[in-house]
Amino acid sequence: MTKLRRGFIVTWLVLGLAGALNHTIADRVFGGTVDLKLPHLQYGYVMFNQNPTRVPVFTFARGDGERRDLSDLDPRPAPGYARARATVDATLAPTYLRDLCNRALRSADDEITIHIDGYDVLVDNQNPAISSTVKCDVKPR
Amino acid sequence: MSNRDNRLDNWFKPFEAERNPNAIAIVRIAFFTGLLLHFAPSLLWLDIGYGRGAIRVDSWNHWLFSHLWKVPPGVVRALSIVTLLAIVAGIAGLRPRIAAIVAGLGCYVFASWNAIHLQTLALVPAWAMLLLWSICGGGSGALSVDARLLGKRRDREPGLLGSLILYQVLLAVWFSGVEKLLAGWPLSNEMGIVLAYPKGFIVRDWVAALPVLHGPVVSNAFTWLTLIVELGAPILLLVRRTRMIAFIVYELFFLGIVAMLEVPPLFYFIFASAPLLALDDDQLATLRRAVSPRRRARG
Numbered sequence: 256m257t258k259l260r261r262g263f264i265v266t267w268l269v270l271g272l273a274g275a276l277n278h279t280i281a282d283r284v285f286g287g288t289v290d291l292k293l294p295h296l297q298y299g300y301v302m303f304n305q306n307p308t309r310v311p312v313f314t315f316a317r318g319d320g321e322r323r324d325l326s327d328l329d330p331r332p333a334p335g336y337a338r339a340r341a342t343v344d345a346t347l348a349p350t351y352l353r354d355l356c357n358r359a360l361r362s363a364d365d366e367i368t369i370h371i372d373g374y375d376v377l378v379d380n381q382n383p384a385i386s387s388t389v390k391c392d393v394k395p396r
Numbered sequence: 397m398s399n400r401d402n403r404l405d406n407w408f409k410p411f412e413a414e415r416n417p418n419a420i421a422i423v424r425i426a427f428f429t430g431l432l433l434h435f436a437p438s439l440l441w442l443d444i445g446y447g448r449g450a451i452r453v454d455s456w457n458h459w460l461f462s463h464l465w466k467v468p469p470g471v472v473r474a475l476s477i478v479t480l481l482a483i484v485a486g487i488a489g490l491r492p493r494i495a496a497i498v499a500g501l502g503c504y505v506f507a508s509w510n511a512i513h514l515q516t517l518a519l520v521p522a523w524a525m526l527l528l529w530s531i532c533g534g535g536s537g538a539l540s541v542d543a544r545l546l547g548k549r550r551d552r553e554p555g556l557l558g559s560l561i562l563y564q565v566l567l568a569v570w571f572s573g574v575e576k577l578l579a580g581w582p583l584s585n586e587m588g589i590v591l592a593y594p595k596g597f598i599v600r601d602w603v604a605a606l607p608v609l610h611g612p613v614v615s616n617a618f619t620w621l622t623l624i625v626e627l628g629a630p631i632l633l634l635v636r637r638t639r640m641i642a643f644i645v646y647e648l649f650f651l652g653i654v655a656m657l658e659v660p661p662l663f664y665f666i667f668a669s670a671p672l673l674a675l676d677d678d679q680l681a682t683l684r685r686a687v688s689p690r691r692r693a694r695g
């Protein structure tokens with residue numbers, strides 16, 4: 256039993272270290288990573304080690320034109336990080352925005368415009384460098 | 397017993413010695429609560445992420461992603477209920493090994509099925525902890541249904557689970573520092589970029605609104621502080637003489653992260669609770685006196 260337990264400990268420690276090195280050193284030295292199969296060894300530990308300098312801020316407006324956080328459109332709560340959640344989701348799948356928009360329409364004459372403001376934070380973090388919109392309604396075209 | 401056996405015993409002692417059950421119990425409650433806060437929204441509003449025609453993203457197991465869309469909605473609902481109940485059992489400390497196996501399988505299946513609304517790097521240590529809990533069991537010797545109602549209260553618990561969780565979390569923190577070091581953080585002001593983010597992107601509103609945080613002196617200090625804590629605290633937590641100060645700095649660092657940045661509660665609950673496992677009995681008692689005014693007065 257002791258040998259089995261110690262074998263497991265050593266295997267776990269070595270695999271953990273291998274997984275960590277896989278996403279730090281291996282990529283730089285060997286130009287790629289190895290698939291270590293286990294889910295906790297699949298990714299590195301830092302989301303942004305080089306932080307993006309061009310970032311989107313998502314808001315939406317209904318007919319009254321008032322801008323609100325995009326996360327208000329998603330009925331699923333994300334306690335303490337709702338806007339970051341919506342931003343990550345929109346980045347993971349661009350079609351998520353249209354899906355969210357369509358689901359949030361309340362009536363046949365409702366319309367929602369999602370605003371995507373792109374900031375270049377090294378140049379100006381107060382005013383967007385670029386803006387675009389996604390509009391959805393149920394009116395026939 | 398030979399010298400070699402003695403050396404081996406010493407080397408494995410942190411993993412084989414028994415430990416106070418309260419620290420691992422607090423980690424258990426924090427971890428499973430984080431898991432519940434993270435997964436419950438997707439599993440309760442099930443149709444949005446798992447209904448027919450839902451927008452999906454493949455981030456974990458490709459086979460599950462490719463095949464599970466065929467599962468009937470009633471089965472999906474049953475799976476979600478079982479997963480949530482298992483997470484609650486984990487919080488309550490009711491058969492935590494079984495809870496971890498069921499919750500781990502359920503959460504992994506749902507995250508593989510659709511990563512939208514779930515994807516975060518905090519899932520990396522979460523998978524490791526669920527796997528460890530499934531293999532090692534334990535963690536219900538105190539503050540649990542097992543201890544209070546099923547007569548499984550223990551004064552000491554096997555140390556294996558706690559020590560491996562501590563290793564896994566400190567490894568993640570230390571290698572976060574290594575990744576930043578290799579990405580050139582000492583020669584750049586990466587925190588200056590983060591602190592300059594506009595309202596609505598990752599930073600909390602008070603950070604975006606406070607100009608003093610955006611200057612090069614403060615942001616450079618945050619860049620270096622991040623490197624120093626991530627590279628230093630995991631090592632200093634392992635040395636008894638420096639452990640308490642490293643613990644305080646580490647906790648303040650993660651409190652700072654969650655106060656300044658919009659990060660999932662799962663991230664904070666995992667990383668803030670795990671260092672409790674580094675503290676020995678005396679240090680846990682000191683901490684208990686410090687956070688409990690009644691005990692402080694009595695002491």
